[in-house]
Amino acid sequence: FGKDTDNLKTEQSPEDDDRKVRRREKNRVAAQRSRKKQTQKADKLHEEYECLEQENTSLRREIGKLTEELKHLSDVLKDHEKMCPLLHCSMNFVPVARPDPITNCLPR
Numbered sequence: 001f002g003k004d005t006d007n008l009k010t011e012q013s014p015e016d017d018d019r020k021v022r023r024r025e026k027n028r029v030a031a032q033r034s035r036k037k038q039t040q041k042a043d044k045l046h047e048e049y050e051c052l053e054q055e056n057t058s059l060r061r062e063i064g065k066l067t068e069e070l071k072h073l074s075d076v077l078k079d080h081e082k083m084c085p086l087l088h089c090s091m092n093f094v095p096v097a098r099p100d101p102i103t104n105c106l107p108r
Helices: 003-012 015-084 103-105
Strands: none
Touching: none
């Protein structure tokens, strides 16, 4: 009696085979969809990375230009202070020492 029931369990009906084939096909399609979704997500992240890299490069260039402009304007101001009649007027009580603007404005 036991052997007969074992044979029944291992033998599959055509409906079981069809169900198995449909399940495998459904799983294959779901796996394809999942891989495609992962690829699209990776592509989107790569595009975002490229945009951020370009923006970063542009901002670094702008920082460089602004740093040069700050240095130039500070030099112009120092030259002006040397000969400014208002700064050398006897009405001024105490000359105020100002911190170097370049050192204070640069990122740390």
